[in-house]
Amino acid sequence: MPALHTLLDFQFEPGGTKNPLIDQQLYRDLCDLVSQLVQNSSAAPLSSVSLGDAGSLDVFTAENGSHATLRVYPQGLLTVDAEMWVAEGEQPAITAEHVASTQKKISELLGCNKSKRFPFIKRGARVDPYVPTADNKLIEYDFDECVYEADSPYQNIKIMHSPQFGNMLLLDNDPNLAESDLAYTRAILGNGREDFSGKSVLILGGGDGGILHELRQGSPKSVIMLEIDQLVINAAVKYLRGICHDSMDQLKGHNYEVLVEDCIPVLEKYVREGTMFDYVINDLTAIPISTQPVGDSWDFLRKILDFSMQVLKPTGRYYTQGNGANMVDALRMYEGQLEKLSCKVDFSKETVCVPSYHELWVFYCIWKVDAANGCEGKDAQATNGST
Amino acid sequence: MPALHTLLDFQFEPGGTKNPLIDQQLYRDLCDLVSQLVQNSSAAPLSSVSLGDAGSLDVFTAENGSHATLRVYPQGLLTVDAEMWVAEGEQPAITAEHVASTQKKISELLGCNKSKRFPFIKRGARVDPYVPTADNKLIEYDFDECVYEADSPYQNIKIMHSPQFGNMLLLDNDPNLAESDLAYTRAILGNGREDFSGKSVLILGGGDGGILHELRQGSPKSVIMLEIDQLVINAAVKYLRGICHDSMDQLKGHNYEVLVEDCIPVLEKYVREGTMFDYVINDLTAIPISTQPVGDSWDFLRKILDFSMQVLKPTGRYYTQGNGANMVDALRMYEGQLEKLSCKVDFSKETVCVPSYHELWVFYCIWKVDAANGCEGKDAQATNGST
Known part of the structure; x- marks a missing residue:
């Protein structure tokens, strides 16, 4: 049961001419783009909040149940999140290409020199691919199958299959050894x-x-x-x-x-x-x-x-x-x-x-x-x- | 200019007795917990939306400008997101311990056997730690400094410092070689x-x-x-x-x-x-x-x-x-x-x-x-x- 989560980050000059907290037309155009991330036709945001000194937050929902947020920080950061349900084995309603194209359009609108698109985050997936390192860094594995799981009197035992590493043993979700x-x-x-x-x-x-x-x-x-x-x-x-x-x-x-x-x-x-x-x-x-x-x-x-x-x-x-x-x-x-x-x-x-x-x-x-x-x-x- | 983003995932039995889309008191308790993620006192959500067959979405904001969302999918997945601004060198308002404690409380409320807490995602950080692999897996590096960056006539050149790998060359954000x-x-x-x-x-x-x-x-x-x-x-x-x-x-x-x-x-x-x-x-x-x-x-x-x-x-x-x-x-x-x-x-x-x-x-x-x-x-x- 997976939901795909898209994250986009944009950095802009807060003192520049293209500050969405000041330029209302720019802000409306951004809302349109984010809205289109989760639905085909553009729509007014569900709710738009001024957070005073802390910037703004807009929330969008689509008829298929997807939702998106547009957050602007006055320090010069704009984050976009979109989340959608994708049934096992089905193609996502939002493709990576669509997200990349939205990233490009927002970058152009903002005239920003730094933007970032994350790989889709898989939430609640049948095979959970995320195992942090000992120093708590986020790592996405290429697991395609959990081939074994059991709780012994001592620990949780999992063996995940990785196309590149082979089968891999995790004890209490801690990587032990792969083939x-x-x-x-x-x-x-x-x-x-x-x-x-x-x-x-x-x-x-x-x-x-x-x-x-x-x-x-x-x-x-x-x-x-x-x-x-x-x-x-x-x-x-x-x-x-x-x-x-x-x-x-x-x-x-x-x-x-x-x-x-x-x-x-x-x-x-x-x-x-x-x-x-x-x-x-x-x-x-x-x-x-x-x-x-x-x-x-x-x-x-x-x-x-x-x-x-x-x-x-x-x-x-x-x-x-x-x-x-x-x-x-x-x-x-x-x-x-x-x-x-x-x-x-x-x-x-x-x-x-x-x-x-x-x-x-x-x-x-x-x-x-x-x-x-x-x-x-x-x-x-x-x-x-x-x- | 970093924003920290918290992700929590919970899987519940949609047909069980602890389905927040059916149990209103459970839903209110969940809203309280998510609200408390971004502010000290609990508060009503900014907006609560029924998405019909697609579940529900609640949005919370705090006076300091942090925001959170609570999304429930009828298929049996509940996702919680919280985002907050953290100035360079300052401690985050939400600690990892607080997030872990919220995760535990929500798991208990839902009686769920699978929950997931991601390491904080750093958005718009001065030193961007995320570089995907060739097969587009999300990898967080331990970079602590960008020691060199320039655009040549041919490519963007970056050298990042990693405590474990030494200095590392990226060309057009593509990992080339580390020490x-x-x-x-x-x-x-x-x-x-x-x-x-x-x-x-x-x-x-x-x-x-x-x-x-x-x-x-x-x-x-x-x-x-x-x-x-x-x-x-x-x-x-x-x-x-x-x-x-x-x-x-x-x-x-x-x-x-x-x-x-x-x-x-x-x-x-x-x-x-x-x-x-x-x-x-x-x-x-x-x-x-x-x-x-x-x-x-x-x-x-x-x-x-x-x-x-x-x-x-x-x-x-x-x-x-x-x-x-x-x-x-x-x-x-x-x-x-x-x-x-x-x-x-x-x-x-x-x-x-x-x-x-x-x-x-x-x-x-x-x-x-x-x-x-x-x-x-x-x-x-x-x-x-x-x-």
């Missing part, structure tokens, strides 16, 4: 800097199966993956085979095992038993973006970090995603947390382009440096916070 | 599959200097670059040093030369003189997206292709960008043109993620196959249209 996004998996595995052959690896989360599959291409001694949500695994096996391939068709192989469990009690058990790993790959949710490092999310993050360091061999490495590159404060807060761990650590970070994310993403590699805590130092890349 | 986009330059140079050492290379366009700089890192025998627009070069040298580095500080070096010229007459001269190259890299505009391969753009494209094939050695390779991966029809039309060249050619293509583009991009490698036309066949990658 185009091998760059993510490679980054969280060190982008070729690590040799996993003969090593033991613990994956926290990773339900899409990308990390497990990539690791299986090498010859790790053992991989254990702790994913809490069976529904995510089921959906990935069916709809994200470009990510997990056949790696979760069986949850246990000769050198790997997927445990469908909450990672916290398992980590506690490993700590108790003294089980340790060469690598811990944290593919849980992104670091929180709250303004202070307090609250449930940060408590969870610190708990995971502390447990992870305890099950990480002294020579081991911990990899994790961070957040969007523009989330500077959140990233800085995360790095602040690293200084407060019980075991002294150092880290490097890397900024990577993950195709379906529409924003650059930061990944961390963390290792222990304090021999006094039973940790060995590492010399490679050991400059604090080097990129 | 983050080495992936583009590598792709149009064959992603490491070519060895340019000792070879002669002709670049068509390439005013940002990225291709020239990348080639200079190898040891080509000679590079000639034909860029028509001196202003683009000047702007790149000053503001896109992450792309061109020092490669255009001097327009001539021991093995390269930048000619500020229209490429067509120079190509004609090369054809006349029999000058030939090992590589031609076409970094001119993207292939056109018109629905038929006719018109000035396609004529230009065919002319460039024909001249390029004539100055390409029989063993040479021609690289070019194509268009967005979703522009399937345009890409297919381009490939159709390749079959009609005077010299028989084959091609391969590659889809690449260029960080600042927000869409995957297709690159072509083309080579001559018909020995009868003085061309030699090539066996590598010679399957027609292989990706």
Whole structure:
């Protein structure tokens, strides 16, 4: 059930001769054009309001139920909005060409040098294409189908199809990974800097199966993956085979095992038993973006970090995603947390382009440096916070 | 001079008990909430219209000049819009938190399971953040400054600053290249599959200097670059040093030369003189997206292709960008043109993620196959249209 919304913006010189708040004929001509956006014959506006010092607002309606507004700001901005219902599969009553032609005519009337036409905004569409980035920028995806949606006990799970990115997993409407996004998996595995052959690896989360599959291409001694949500695994096996391939068709192989469990009690058990790993790959949710490092999310993050360091061999490495590159404060807060761990650590970070994310993403590699805590130092890349 | 525009969408069961077109008290409560979006005290709407079978429209204005609309579609969609003026550097009267709280209250009133809040749309902002993709998707960039703008005899040139992508060149508002986009330059140079050492290379366009700089890192025998627009070069040298580095500080070096010229007459001269190259890299505009391969753009494209094939050695390779991966029809039309060249050619293509583009991009490698036309066949990658 979609409504198409057209937005047009025009900037004019408020002190110039072509100010619609002063030139009444100009204003009438503009009203005609906006009216014609939503109906074939021009008509008087439904209502016209002077907003005093704040300019004016006119509202137009058409017999088919479309409506439009014309807003003039005395500072030199004129906005036009039109909204119309378009039934699924039908052509809109207002075409993009008609909107472009109206834009041109209004620009000429106003003699304005800056105008703007937005792509139609789709409202209430069967397939919602808008997913903001971590830094709250508006992004329209090319989704043409929601191929799977379910609410598990833990989260809302959606898999959208994108012609360019393939199927894409969203958890609670947050982009997780698309079939185009091998760059993510490679980054969280060190982008070729690590040799996993003969090593033991613990994956926290990773339900899409990308990390497990990539690791299986090498010859790790053992991989254990702790994913809490069976529904995510089921959906990935069916709809994200470009990510997990056949790696979760069986949850246990000769050198790997997927445990469908909450990672916290398992980590506690490993700590108790003294089980340790060469690598811990944290593919849980992104670091929180709250303004202070307090609250449930940060408590969870610190708990995971502390447990992870305890099950990480002294020579081991911990990899994790961070957040969007523009989330500077959140990233800085995360790095602040690293200084407060019980075991002294150092880290490097890397900024990577993950195709379906529409924003650059930061990944961390963390290792222990304090021999006094039973940790060995590492010399490679050991400059604090080097990129 | 920005106006902030809020969009909220709600989907309800038209046949359910909570249909605002039937329940008058519900409708009044909704009006109160929308009114409160733009002013502190609730107020009667400026005007309320029944649109008959098409639902209803209410318009609200506040003393500060903000306005809002509440639109109900009988198919089960309710849209709320609010627009307010925010002077540069000031805080908006309506905060994102207030909008989120209104969204929650309306959702509860309607008992609706699907609602949507868009990031604020910035209208008439000093720095316009919206640039659509080739497939006309709405993308909000993180631009914080326009660092350069000029109109040359050929085009509008803009360089925008993005915190994550660095400075970014737009020609006629079309994204060209950002300092983050080495992936583009590598792709149009064959992603490491070519060895340019000792070879002669002709670049068509390439005013940002990225291709020239990348080639200079190898040891080509000679590079000639034909860029028509001196202003683009000047702007790149000053503001896109992450792309061109020092490669255009001097327009001539021991093995390269930048000619500020229209490429067509120079190509004609090369054809006349029999000058030939090992590589031609076409970094001119993207292939056109018109629905038929006719018109000035396609004529230009065919002319460039024909001249390029004539100055390409029989063993040479021609690289070019194509268009967005979703522009399937345009890409297919381009490939159709390749079959009609005077010299028989084959091609391969590659889809690449260029960080600042927000869409995957297709690159072509083309080579001559018909020995009868003085061309030699090539066996590598010679399957027609292989990706």
